[in-house]
Amino acid sequence: xxxxxxxxxxxxxxxxxxxxxxxxxxxxxxxxxxxxxxxxxxxxxxxxxxxxxxxxxxxxxxxxxxxxxxxxxxxxxxxxxxxxxxxxxxxxxxxxxxxxxxxxxxxxxxxxxxxxxxxxxxxxxxxxxxxxxxxxxxxxxxxxxxxxxxxxxxxxxxxxxxxxxxxxxxxxxxxxxxxxxxxxxxxxxxxxxxxxxxxxxxxxxxxxxxxxxxxxxxxxxxxxxxxxxxxxxxxxxxxxxxxxxxxxxxxxxxxxxxxxxxxxxxxxxxxxxxxxxxxxxxxxxxxxxxxxxxxxxxxxxxxxxxxxxxxxxxxxxxxxxxxxxxxxxxxxxxxxxxxxxxxxxxxxxxxxxxxxxxxxxxxxxxxxxxxxxxxxxxxxxxxxxxxxxxxxxxxxxxxxxxxxxxxxxxxxxxxxxxxxxxxxxxxxxxxxxxxxxxxxxxxxxxxxxxxxxxxxxxxxxxxxxxxxxxxxxxxxxxxxxxxxxxxxxxxxxxxxxxxxxxxxxxxxxxxxxxxxxxxxxxxxxxxxxxxxxxxxxxxxxxxxxxxxxxxxxxxxxxxxxxxxxxxxxxxxxxxxxxxxxxxxxxxxxxxxxxxxxxxxxxxxxxxxxxxxxxxxxxxxxxxxxxxxxxxxxxxxxxxxxxxxxxxxxxxxxxxxxxxxxxxxxxxxxxxxxxxxxxxxxxxxxxxxxxxxxxxxxxxxxxxxxxxxxxxxxxxxxxxxxxxxxxxxxxxxxxxxxxxxxxxxxxxxxxxxxxxxxxxxxxxxxxxxxxxxxxxxxxxxxxxxxxxxxxxxxxxxxxxxxxxxxx
DNA sequence: GAGCATCGGGG
DNA sequence: GTGTACGATGCTC
Numbered sequence: 026x027x028x029x030x031x032x033x034x035x036x037x038x039x040x041x042x043x044x045x046x047x048x049x050x051x052x053x054x055x056x057x058x059x060x061x062x063x064x065x066x067x068x069x070x071x072x073x074x075x076x077x078x079x080x081x082x083x084x085x086x087x088x089x090x091x092x093x094x095x096x097x098x099x100x101x102x103x104x105x106x107x108x109x110x111x112x113x114x115x116x117x118x119x120x121x122x123x124x125x126x127x128x129x130x131x132x133x134x135x136x137x138x139x140x141x142x143x144x145x146x147x148x149x150x151x152x153x154x155x156x157x158x159x160x161x162x163x164x165x166x167x168x169x170x171x172x173x174x175x176x177x178x179x180x181x182x183x184x185x186x187x188x189x190x191x192x193x194x195x196x197x198x199x200x201x202x203x204x205x206x207x208x209x210x211x212x213x214x215x216x217x218x219x220x221x222x223x224x225x226x227x228x229x230x231x232x233x234x235x236x237x238x239x240x241x242x243x244x245x246x247x248x249x250x251x252x253x254x255x256x257x258x259x260x261x262x263x264x265x266x267x268x269x270x271x272x273x274x275x276x277x278x279x280x281x282x283x284x285x286x287x288x289x290x291x292x293x294x295x296x297x298x299x300x301x302x303x304x305x306x307x308x309x310x311x312x313x314x315x316x317x318x319x320x321x322x323x324x325x326x327x328x329x330x331x332x333x334x335x336x337x338x339x340x341x342x343x344x345x346x347x348x349x350x351x352x353x354x355x356x357x358x359x360x361x362x363x364x365x366x367x368x369x370x371x372x373x374x375x376x377x378x379x380x381x382x383x384x385x386x387x388x389x390x391x392x393x394x395x396x397x398x399x400x401x402x403x404x405x406x407x408x409x410x411x412x413x414x415x416x417x418x419x420x421x422x423x424x425x426x427x428x429x430x431x432x433x434x435x436x437x438x439x440x441x442x443x444x445x446x447x448x449x450x451x452x453x454x455x456x457x458x459x460x461x462x463x464x465x466x467x468x469x470x471x472x473x474x475x476x477x478x479x480x481x482x483x484x485x486x487x488x489x490x491x492x493x494x495x496x497x498x499x500x501x502x503x504x505x506x507x508x509x510x511x512x513x514x515x516x517x518x519x520x521x522x523x524x525x526x527x528x529x530x531x532x533x534x535x536x537x538x539x540x541x542x543x544x545x546x547x548x549x550x551x552x553x554x555x556x557x558x559x560x561x562x563x564x565x566x567x568x569x570x571x572x573x574x575x576x577x578x579x580x581x582x583x584x585x586x587x588x589x590x591x592x593x594x595x596x597x598x599x600x601x602x603x604x605x606x607x608x609x610x611x612x613x614x615x616x617x618x619x620x621x622x623x624x625x626x627x628x629x630x631x632x633x634x635x636x637x638x639x640x641x642x643x644x645x646x647x648x649x650x651x652x653x654x655x656x657x658x659x660x661x662x663x664x665x666x667x668x669x670x671x672x673x674x675x676x677x678x679x680x681x682x683x684x685x686x687x688x689x690x691x692x693x694x695x696x697x698x699x700x701x702x703x704x705x706x707x708x709x710x711x712x713x714x715x716x717x718x719x720x721x722x723x724x725x726x727x728x729x730x731x732x733x734x735x736x737x738x739x740x741x742x743x744x745x746x747x748x749x750x751x752x753x754x755x756x757x758x759x760x761x762x763x764x765x766x767x768x769x770x771x772x773x774x775x776x777x778x779x780x781x782x783x784x785x786x787x788x789x790x791x792x793x794x795x796x797x798x799x800x801x802x803x804x805x806x807x808x809x810x811x812x813x814x815x816x817x818x819x820x821x822x823x824x825x826x827x828x829x830x831x
Numbered sequence: 832g833a834g835c836a837t838c839g840g841g842g
Numbered sequence: 843g844t845g846t847a848c849g850a851t852g853c854t855c
Contacts, residue, residue, distance in 0.1 A: 067844065124844045142844050203842050214842090274841035303846075317840060322848070333840065352842055409848055 028177060029053035030060060030161045031189040033264055034312045034401050035146045037121070038295075044120055046149050049174075049294065049310045053160070055191065057262055059172055059294070059310070060163060062179045065149050066097060067124050068117040069141040070104065070428065071131065078134050079114055085130060094123050104428040107483030107512055111428070113139070121145040140429050143419070150399055151423055153182065157401045158392055160187040172310070173259065173294050188392060195223045195263035196381035199275050200373050204356040205756030209274075211281040215247045217359055218370060219254050219279075222377035226261055229370045230254065233359065237367035240374060248286040251279070258292050258311075265312050265402065269335045269380045272315035276306030305407070312403040316383050319391060319406045323413075323549065339379040342386055347379065348372040389542035397546060410549075414557040417550060418565055421516045430564040441561035446572040447499070450579040452586065452599035454644035454658065456809050458694070459597055459607050462660065463616045464636040465585065466603035469521065469548070471555040474577045475570075476518040477628035481511020482558075482567040497573040498580045505573070513554070513565060520551045521630060578602065585623055585633060592619055598644065598658070603636070613638055638663060641695045645805040657805075661695040682723040683798040686710050690803050700810040707803055707817055711795050717787030724789045724798075725781050727764050742767065742778035749780060767793040 032050040039045070046062040073079050079099060086095035097117045104113050118127050128141045140148075155161060163182040170176030202214040218231040229241045232250050244250050258266070268275045280301045283290045290299045294310025306313050320342075321333050330337045336347045350372040358365045394405045398416035405413070422429050433441065467473070474480065478495055484506035496504035505511070510518070524547035531540045557563050559571030578601065586596050589606050594616070598605040608616065620635050627633065642660040659669045669691065686707060693703040713719050728743040734757060746765040747757045757763075765778045769790045777790060795818070804814055 069844075118844095121844055128844090140844080145844055148844075199842085201842050209842065217842095268841095270840040273839085278841085305847085315840095318847090321839080325849095335840085355842075407847070412847090 026165060026167070026177075028058075028060075028163050028165050030058070030163055031159070032060075032155060032157045032161065032401075033189075034310065034403060035150060035155075035157070036309065037145055037149075039120055042119065044145065046146065047310075048155075048161075048179075051189075051193075051264060055193075057174045057264070057294075059170070059174055059176045060161075060165060060179050060182075061168070061176060062149070062153075065145075065152070066117050066119070067121045067145055067148075068115050069124055069128060070102070070113045070115055070139040071128075072111065072113050072136040072138075073134070074136055081134065082114070082116060082131050085127065087130065089126065094126055095119065096127060103426075105426050105512075106428050106430075107481075108509065109483075113428070137431075139431060142432065143429060147400070147416075147419075151420060154184045155182070156184060156399055157395050158189045159396070160185045160189070171295070173262070173296070174310070188396075192388065193223065193261075193264045194267060194381060194384050194388075195221060195226075195258070195261055195265070196267050196377045196384060197221055197271065197275060198268060198373060198377040198380060199278060200352075200355065200369060201278060202356050202359060203352075204360075205754070208756050209278070211278045212285065216250060216278065216282050217355070218373045219250060220370075220373040220377035221254075221257060221261075222374065222381045223261060223263060226257075227374065227378075228257075229374050230257075231366070231370060233363045233366060235363050235366045235370075237364075238370070241367075241370050247282060248288060251283050251286065251288055251290065254279070255290050255292060262294075263311060265314055265384070266308065267314045267316050267380055267384045269376070269383070270315060270317050271313070272306050272318065273304050276313070277301045277304070280306070312401065314384070314391075314402060314406045316380060316387065316406075319387060320383070322409050323394065324387070324390065327545070335376060335379060339383060343379065343382050345379060345382070348375045389538055390546060393539075393542045393546035397550060410553040411557050411560045411563060414550060414553045415564060417520075418513070418516065421512075425512055425515075427512055432564055433562065433566065438561050441566060441568070444568060446559075446568065446575070447579075448575050449601035450582050450599065451601070452596060452604075454598035454605075456644050456805075458809060459642050459644070460640065461608040461610075462597065462605055462639040462642045463608060463613070464603060464605050464639070465616075465620055465633050466636050467581065468632045468634050469551060470578055470581070470602035470631075471574050472517060472521050472551040473628070473631040474574050474581070475554060475558075476514050476521055477630050478573070478577060479505045479507065479511055479514045480558075480570045480573055480577075481505065481514040482565055482570060484509070484511035484514065485567065485569055497569070497576050499576045500572070503569045503573055513558070513567075513570075517551060517554050518630070520547055523547060524551065581627075581631070588623055589619060594619070605642075608638075639668075641698070643691070643694060643806065643809055645809055659691045659695065665696060667692060667695065679802070680724050680726050680794065680798050682710065682714070682719055682794060683802040685723070686799050687802040687806075690806055694806065694810065700812070703810070704807065704812060704816065707799065707807075710799060711791075711818070714789075714791040714794050714799070717789075717791070719794075721766065721781060721784060721786055721789065724766055724794055725764050726766070740775050742775045745775035746778045746780060767797075 030050050030052055032048045034049045036047045036049065037044050038047065043063060044067065046065055048060040051057050083096055083099040086093060097119055100115045102113050102115045103110055116127065118124055124141050128138050132138065161182050161184055164180040165177035166180060168176050168178045198220045199216050200218045201216050203209065218229050220229045227240055230244060230250055230253050231241060232244050232246050234243050244253050276299065280299055291297065292299045292308045297309045300307045317333060320338055328341055330341050340346050348371060350368055355369055391402050391405055394413065395402055398405060398413055399420045400416050419429055486504060487506040489508050490504060490506050493501065493504040495507050524544060527540055527544050527547065531537060531544055534540060555571065555574045558567045560566065582599060582602065582604065585604055586599060589596055589604065594606040595609060596604060596606050617635055620633050623633050639660040639662050642658060645657045659667060661667055689706060690703045693699060693706055734747055734751065742765060743763045747763050750757050764781055766781050766784055767774065767777045767790045768779045768784065768788055770777045800814065800817060807817060
């Protein structure tokens with residue numbers, strides 16, 4: 026029979042001493058099924074220098090742990106290594122786990138071995154041309170099975186480009202009993218509620234009854250709760266199960282509680298138990314996606330927030346927040362006032378709902394990454410950039426008959442890690458205020474350098490280009506072929522061009538979510554190539570490539586700086602791929618013309634773009650940090666929107682009042698162009714602090730303990746406060762969040778720190794907040810305006826006579 | 832300043 | 843098990 030099928034995950038089991046591929050997915054009718062394939066055998070490649078060795082390998086057979094491990098077959102093959110053809114032998118074995126053993130047995134007899142550590146399932150998908158989530162047309166035969174879903178044996182199959190649309194996602198979230206405060210002791214403290222949220226099923230399960238209980242189901246205890254959880258998952262049989270930090274919290278907690286009750290949670294489609302190891306939770310046959318990982322690793326850079334809490338991420342992506350509920354009260358309410366549990370149940374369900382919606386919103390991005398890397402959704406979620414780039418390259422090896430290069434060994438990694446090379450060019454800004462700033466930047470600088478200059482391990486120092494027409498500007502001993510495109514630069518060029526095409530399409534359909542996700546994914550991946558080439562763990566590592574990329578990057582940006590300077594523009598700042606100039610009364614058009622002129626001289630794919638015009642900006646001298654010059658500036662665009670970069674805005678140990686004052690001062694300086702008003706604003710804040718008009722909540726400093734209390738040698742204010750919490754019976758330790766206020770009590774800072782709830786309005790130390798919080802936050806800004814610290818602290822206000830600004 | 836350790840997220 | 847996440851920051855010597 027024929028079947029239309031969308032693979033969600035691929036797994037293998039060893040049955041009767043044979044590897045059996047299981048494709049888990051759903052049919053076009055929406056039914057979850059498993060397709061099995063018994064025909065795929067594991068293999069790897071070896072390079073040998075004589076025919077006797079090949080012959081010996083083909084007859085290899087040895088006993089280990091009561092099993093005969095043998096080579097099934099050997100075949101002569103031709104493969105390219107970075108464009109050069111090589112003769113190899115393909116060695117097929119019986120089981121995936123035989124591969125390392127056979128490789129080890131023949132290692133001394135071979136020159137080299139390849140592709141011995143590529144996952145069996147990944148190889149299967151690539152060799153069969155299957156892309157997860159894309160529809161397959163398969164000829165199958167129904168077979169008996171012992172899974173919870175029907176099983177079909179594959180007779181033949183064909184991939185298509187049609188993606189899965191209707192996905193059945195289940196989001197889960199737990200609330201736990203934490204009587205002492207903020208620490209988690211899963212061995213002792215039970216799960217109180219579990220929320221489950223999918224398109225058709227929204228419910229909180231808990232084990233204490235209360236009246237206001239819409240969407241709540243009651244069971245008689247924690248053990249029953251876990252059993253009910255298992256039952257619902259079996260019944261719903263979701264395509265994907267998701268949570269927020271569920272690899273690190275929810276599932277490990279669930280697992281520990283199940284163990285406590287001696288329950289085996291058989292969540293897998295094959296009846297296997299939920300497994301948790303290395304902060305990864307696995308359910309056989311139901312991909313578990315801890316959505317925080319993809320958000321942090323893949324989307325992190327493009328988000329404004331630098332906190333990845335559910336609340337902050339949901340606010341930014343969904344424009345929706347968690348319920349404002351004080352979880353510190355949950356244990357108390359649970360013990361003594363169950364009627365109030367309703368609030369917590371609603372909170373619980375809201376968290377699951379937010380997680381569900383995040384998955385819905387982000388799934389198009391996961392789909393795009395799956396398509397481009399050929400990894401499963403589960404794998405895409407687990408991997409970082411270098412691994413995603415590598416998966417993409419591995420996929421491309423098919424089209425070029427290229428061999429997958431080996432991972433570096435331990436020593437090689439160590440060597441690579443200690444190798445340093447020169448990075449990007451940075452033009453230090455002179456601190457000050459500037460009018461009419463124009464920014465240019467290169468569109469995808471590094472990817473276009475790689476493609477335009479054929480920067481590729483296979484094109485490095487070729488024999489045919491000894492004239493060195495395409496060399497590293499800073500190192501004559503490095504050059505790249507101008508005759509034949511290298512494998513890496515070629516596949517990157519395809520990526521860059523594809524992105525340009527889709528960007529055009531997006532211009533015509535700006536609201537198309539899929540196109541947006543596609544452009545975003547292509548951009549992320551292309552931008553990661555440079556980093557990949559210089560990444561110590563990369564299979565296609567190429568130090569000469571990476572250092573040539575930055576060298577050419579410096580060369581191009583300096584060229585722009587020179588041209589701008591020759592045309593009479595003042596350069597105020599430049600970093601890697603961008604340059605800031607001032608117009609100094611010249612029309613905007615003259616800057617645009619400069620951009621056009623430069624573009625006529627650049628290689629085809631490279632392009633300098635006019636990023637924008639900012640009527641006003643301030644550059645502040647950077648503190649001497651570990652990484653040298655930090656970029657710190659604030660710009661005001663033509664729509665009066667403030668763009669702040671590098672100010673220590675959201676540091677944890679900074680109070681709200683310091684942050685608020687900094688932002689207000691920047692606004693006054695840039696928008697109102699009034700330095701005296703800015704100064705007076707700060708003076709007002711200082712007065713309000715002295716007069717205790719600033720609300721307590723604005724002077725609370727939030728921080729977190731990094732180790733156990735008794736491990737601290739240096740007792741900072743947060744440690745002192747944690748000790749106070751402990752003496753009140755709160756269980757504190759590594760990870761506890763501590764909030765405190767510095768009060769007027771005599772002594773050193775740590776003696777002055779108090780818990781916010783111990784204080785009445787105004788019981789804070791104004792002097793401390795003035796000198797250690799507010800002033801440091803604005804000092805550098807006023808330095809630029811020509812004021813000293815004393816001008817801020819002195820009592821008398823600016824009379825505002827001689828305006829600083831024209 | 833390099834090298835090692837911990838953290839994030841979660842109640 | 844065709845193995846050992848990841849990238850940033852803080853702490854220690």
